[in-house]
Amino acid sequence: MPKPSPFPSPASPLEPGYGAASALSPLFLAVLALLLTLVSARAMPAPGSGALVLRSEAAVPVEAPRLATDFAVTVSGPTLRTIVTQAFRNTTDRWVEGTYVYPLPEDAAVDAMTMIVGERVIVAGIKERAAARRVYEAARAEGKTAALTEQERPNVFTNAVANIGPGETVVVRIEIQQAVSVSAGIRTLRLPLVVAPRYNPAPPAATLISETGESADPVPDRDRIEPPVLDPARHAPINPVAITVRLDAGFPVGALRSATHPIRVEETGPTARRVTLGEGVVPADRDFELTWEPAPGAEPSLGLFREEIGGETYVLATLNPPTAAAGTRPPRDVTFVIDNSGSMAGDSMRQAKAGLLAGLARLHPEDRVNVIRFDNTWDALFPEPVPASPETLRRAERFVGALEARGGTEMLAPLTAALNDPTPEDRNRLRQIVFLTDGAVGNEAQLFEAIQRGLGRSRLFMVGIGAAPNGHLMRHAAEIGRGSFTAIHTVDQVAERTRALYAKLEEPAATGLRASFTEEGAEVTPDPLPDLYRGEPLTLAARLAKGTGGLTVSGTVDGRPWSRTLSLSEAAPGTGISKVWARARIGEAETGRITGRLTAEAADAAILKLALAHGLTTRLTSLVAVDATPRRAAGTPLAATDLPLNLPAGWDFEKVFGERPSGVSPIRERHAGLTPAVAPAPAREIRLPQTGIGFLPRLWLGLGLALAGLAVGLLSRRARAAR
Amino acid sequence: MSRTRTLGRALGALLTLAGLGLAAEAAWMPAKAVLAQILLERAFARSLAEGRAVRPWPSADTEPVARLSFLGHGSIALRGGSGQALAFGPGHLDGTPEPGEPGTAVYAAHRDTHFAGLGGLRPGDAVTVSRRDGRTFRFRVTGARVAHWDASRLDPAAPGRHLALVTCWPLDATAPGGLRLIVDAEMDGEAS
Numbered sequence: 001m002p003k004p005s006p007f008p009s010p011a012s013p014l015e016p017g018y019g020a021a022s023a024l025s026p027l028f029l030a031v032l033a034l035l036l037t038l039v040s041a042r043a044m045p046a047p048g049s050g051a052l053v054l055r056s057e058a059a060v061p062v063e064a065p066r067l068a069t070d071f072a073v074t075v076s077g078p079t080l081r082t083i084v085t086q087a088f089r090n091t092t093d094r095w096v097e098g099t100y101v102y103p104l105p106e107d108a109a110v111d112a113m114t115m116i117v118g119e120r121v122i123v124a125g126i127k128e129r130a131a132a133r134r135v136y137e138a139a140r141a142e143g144k145t146a147a148l149t150e151q152e153r154p155n156v157f158t159n160a161v162a163n164i165g166p167g168e169t170v171v172v173r174i175e176i177q178q179a180v181s182v183s184a185g186i187r188t189l190r191l192p193l194v195v196a197p198r199y200n201p202a203p204p205a206a207t208l209i210s211e212t213g214e215s216a217d218p219v220p221d222r223d224r225i226e227p228p229v230l231d232p233a234r235h236a237p238i239n240p241v242a243i244t245v246r247l248d249a250g251f252p253v254g255a256l257r258s259a260t261h262p263i264r265v266e267e268t269g270p271t272a273r274r275v276t277l278g279e280g281v282v283p284a285d286r287d288f289e290l291t292w293e294p295a296p297g298a299e300p301s302l303g304l305f306r307e308e309i310g311g312e313t314y315v316l317a318t319l320n321p322p323t324a325a326a327g328t329r330p331p332r333d334v335t336f337v338i339d340n341s342g343s344m345a346g347d348s349m350r351q352a353k354a355g356l357l358a359g360l361a362r363l364h365p366e367d368r369v370n371v372i373r374f375d376n377t378w379d380a381l382f383p384e385p386v387p388a389s390p391e392t393l394r395r396a397e398r399f400v401g402a403l404e405a406r407g408g409t410e411m412l413a414p415l416t417a418a419l420n421d422p423t424p425e426d427r428n429r430l431r432q433i434v435f436l437t438d439g440a441v442g443n444e445a446q447l448f449e450a451i452q453r454g455l456g457r458s459r460l461f462m463v464g465i466g467a468a469p470n471g472h473l474m475r476h477a478a479e480i481g482r483g484s485f486t487a488i489h490t491v492d493q494v495a496e497r498t499r500a501l502y503a504k505l506e507e508p509a510a511t512g513l514r515a516s517f518t519e520e521g522a523e524v525t526p527d528p529l530p531d532l533y534r535g536e537p538l539t540l541a542a543r544l545a546k547g548t549g550g551l552t553v554s555g556t557v558d559g560r561p562w563s564r565t566l567s568l569s570e571a572a573p574g575t576g577i578s579k580v581w582a583r584a585r586i587g588e589a590e591t592g593r594i595t596g597r598l599t600a601e602a603a604d605a606a607i608l609k610l611a612l613a614h615g616l617t618t619r620l621t622s623l624v625a626v627d628a629t630p631r632r633a634a635g636t637p638l639a640a641t642d643l644p645l646n647l648p649a650g651w652d653f654e655k656v657f658g659e660r661p662s663g664v665s666p667i668r669e670r671h672a673g674l675t676p677a678v679a680p681a682p683a684r685e686i687r688l689p690q691t692g693i694g695f696l697p698r699l700w701l702g703l704g705l706a707l708a709g710l711a712v713g714l715l716s717r718r719a720r721a722a723r
Numbered sequence: 724m725s726r727t728r729t730l731g732r733a734l735g736a737l738l739t740l741a742g743l744g745l746a747a748e749a750a751w752m753p754a755k756a757v758l759a760q761i762l763l764e765r766a767f768a769r770s771l772a773e774g775r776a777v778r779p780w781p782s783a784d785t786e787p788v789a790r791l792s793f794l795g796h797g798s799i800a801l802r803g804g805s806g807q808a809l810a811f812g813p814g815h816l817d818g819t820p821e822p823g824e825p826g827t828a829v830y831a832a833h834r835d836t837h838f839a840g841l842g843g844l845r846p847g848d849a850v851t852v853s854r855r856d857g858r859t860f861r862f863r864v865t866g867a868r869v870a871h872w873d874a875s876r877l878d879p880a881a882p883g884r885h886l887a888l889v890t891c892w893p894l895d896a897t898a899p900g901g902l903r904l905i906v907d908a909e910m911d912g913e914a915s
Contacts, residue, residue, distance in 0.1 A: 129882070130882060341784055342782060342784040342807070343784045343807065376778070376781075406782065407781075407782055407784070408778055408781075408782070408784045408785075408786075409784055440784060440785075440803055440805065440817075441802075443776070473817075593880075600820075600825040600826070601825065604825075604882075619880065620882070686816055686818065686819060686827075686829050686875055686877040686879055687872060687873050687875065688804075688816075688831060688872040688873075688875050688877075688889050688903045689804040689805075689806070689809060689814070689816070689831050689872075690806070690872075690891065690899055691809065691831050691832060691833050691834055691838070691890045691891040691903065692833055692834050692835055692891035692896065692897070692899055692900075693752050693753070693810075693835050693836065694896075694897040694898060694899065695749040695750070695752040695753060695835065696749070696835070696897055697897045698745055698746075698748070698749035699745075699746050699749035699750055701742075701745060701746075701749075702741075702742045702743065702744070702745030702746025702747070702748070703742060703746045704742065705738055705739075705741055705742025705746075706739045706740075706741075706742030706743045706746060707742070708738050708742070709734075709735045709736065709737065709738025709740070709741070709742055710735065710739055711735070712731055712732075712734055712735035712738060713731070713732055713736060713739065714735075715731065715735075716727075716728050716731030716732050716735065717732070
């Protein structure tokens with residue numbers, strides 16, 4: 001047992017029976033309620049009580065296998081395929097396991113992994129996540145070299161390699177399929193190379209508490225895994241990266257540039273280029289971005305591509321709805337909803353007010369406005385949006401300025417009131433709801449449902465306020481509300497973040513977009529199609545049985561109906577479109593699960609089916625490769641030997657490893673067989689609140705003070721008596 | 724002489740008062756943790772009966788969502804992991820599923836009040852959770868571990884139906900720290 005707390009377990013007085021409470025007099029309960037009311041008003045998060053504390057022990061990189069990464073990107077028209085080759089080199093004289101956490105683009109579909117050990121090439125298979133991990137862990141225990149690719153978040157993956165011999169290099173190659181992103185005619189390739197700080201290696205975070213319950217040091221091997229703190233300026237994590245892009249744009253290439261890195265460009269044809277890094281190898285300290293556009297006058301008239309796989313047709317379409325003349329501002333109906341519940345007290349309330357006032361200031365007289373405030377009650381400034389005259393705006397400002405944070409949070413009624421649209425057919429005005437809250441509610445499912453039901457032509461823009469807004473609610477409310485989520489963490493961010501949001505809201509938008517195929521049963525993604533702001537292009541993918549007929553996209557642009565029909569027979573051939581489609585559908589199933597549109601079981605089943613059919617790494621599936629030959633004999637000490645390595649063709653080992661002779665790479669190291677397995681961080685890791693009041697020191701200090709006071713009083717009395 | 728004496732007595736009285744004040748404030752924290760549970764029991768019983776969220780006192784910004792029992796003790800859990808909720812009872816962390824649903828439901832509470840007994844849980848021990856919808860689920864403790872607050876490895880979307888009870892570690896420390904004790908449990912079944 002841990003040392004018993006001197007304070008008895010608080011639940012025990014209540015145990016004798018539930019009836020205890022009801023037996024108490026109503027007067028006592030009323031007094032109690034009053035007391036608790038007073039207290040809860042004061043129980044705002046104070047430093048060290050309820051608030052999250054910042055991590056005090058910085059994660060320290062440990063000596064680790066060195067890692068080099070090579071990106072080989074092939075762009076074929078609308079899609080691109082990236083082969084990421086990671087070489088894990090063990091520079092120690094022990095057998096080690098390396099785990100590398102790395103970012104990939106949000107929409108990346110990881111569909112293949114190959115492990116190269118010495119001269120052997122092992123192709124990974126896709127398996128359900130738990131099964132893949134079991135295979136990997138069994139191989140690790142048996143001394144076989146194995147590699148495992150898992151998805152941690154939609155844009156974060158890990159590669160783990162077990163049993164890398166002393167001085168040995170193991171190469172892991174993963175392949176990624178994506179759609180090229182297009183905006184205003186400019187195609188963009190983005191390779192995220194930087195891992196956010198939280199993925200820096202941490203000492204094995206978990207350990208078992210001994211059965212006897214003695215409060216053992218939670219990390220018994222702390223000394224071994226926590227070397228002295230390194231100077232971050234000198235030992236910043238490095239990870240040498242080489243990048244090659246083979247570009248076949250499908251049209252004559254005009255401007256081709258990288259805003260992030262110097263590049264070398266070779267012309268290999270009128271539509272083809274070969275791009276390499278000007279500096280050869282760079283440290284992975286910033287993302288790589290490459291943009292290209294058609295030569296003047298060579299913009300392809302049609303962005304339509306198709307791929308036939310397994311008897312089915314996959315279509316990828318990109319088209320630009322016409323944009324309104326510059327300077328047009330569509331009239332808008334904006335309803336601001338502001339949370340003034342108790343949890344918003346302090347900075348959050350100031351941020352929310354500042355955010356709302358910034359929005360009011362940007363309204364024009366032809367716009368209409370309303371303001372709704374809520375805690376456990378709610379009020380609307382006007383019964384429905386009214387023209388934003390200077391007089392109205394002054395009233396709104398006074399209304400907002402007078403708000404005070406108190407009471408509970410009842411979000412459903414004000415949300416429903418804001419969604420209530422008396423003229424749902426009015427397509428000339430944009431109807432926007434700006435919702436400012438910390439989202440401290442528990443009935444998300446109800447809210448999601450209300451949004452789904454009542455959205456109509458309204459669009460919901462969530463503004464998350466405070467240090468820890470409920471991102472789950474915000475992100476998905478915005479997703480269902482077909483708007484966006486803006487997080488404001490500090491007062492300084494208010495001006496900048498809200499300016500970006502409000503500027504976007506003022507742009508003309510293409511709304512009510514719909515895609516329909518002549519052929520029955522087309523599965524289109526995204527579903528529903530998003531609104532487009534500021535000349536954003538529409539990109540959609542679909543699966544069809546035959547791929548005949550046409551595709552019609554229609555909607556409302558700048559208040560006028562618009563539509564365009566494309567014939568599928570004119571589509572150019574593309575590659576990897578099926579994977580792009582499957583990845584997008586998986587993303588939608590994940591959203592459906594979180595927002596309650598699909599049950600967890602139904603969503604998981606859909607994801608698993610898509611992932612296994614298309615060989616994709618997802619939350620539920622992983623790629624695993626195992627070398628059949630056991631190499632590390634259990635318990636056998638091995639001398640350090642430098643195993644030669646056959647590298648993949650076209651990959652220059654010396655060039656990649658030759659630079660930066662020493663350094664620490666962001667790898668979590670484990671010594672095979674020595675430490676218990678630690679699962680990689682899960683997809684949506686929960687952060688835990690501060691859970692200790694620490695009232696005892698204060699109690700003792702107080703009692704001590706009181707005793708000292710009594711002693712002083714007694715002494716002075718005795719002094720008098722003595723005289 | 725009498726001036727010094729008066730000063731001494733005044734100082735003594737002041738010290739005594741300040742000390743008692745401090746002690747009372749400190750003692751009030753665990754006291755309200757206990758007292759609040761009485762109101763929470765009532766509110767939870769009412770929400771069970773009425774099938775809707777019932778706020779335990781008018782200004783509360785949270786409401787009781789479940790009753791947690793282990794090692795013979797029970798407490799009413801509140802929605803959310805905010806300091807306000809945790810002052811009165813264990814908090815059901817936002818973004819984690821209802822217990823008994825797929826994923827990992829996470830409850831956190833203070834080590835010096837509601838979860839003081841968490842260190843006594845052993846693998847195989849039972850934890851029962853009664854939800855606001857009246858359903859009760861039994862969980863079996865599978866292990867305990869210590870992790871940093873932002874490296875919990877608790878995945879709300881993990882396959883299976885799990886429960887995690889969390890409090891600060893070490894249990895007898897008095898200063899806030901970064902470590903948490905996490906007791907993992909998995910579902911045994913629904914209690915009838």
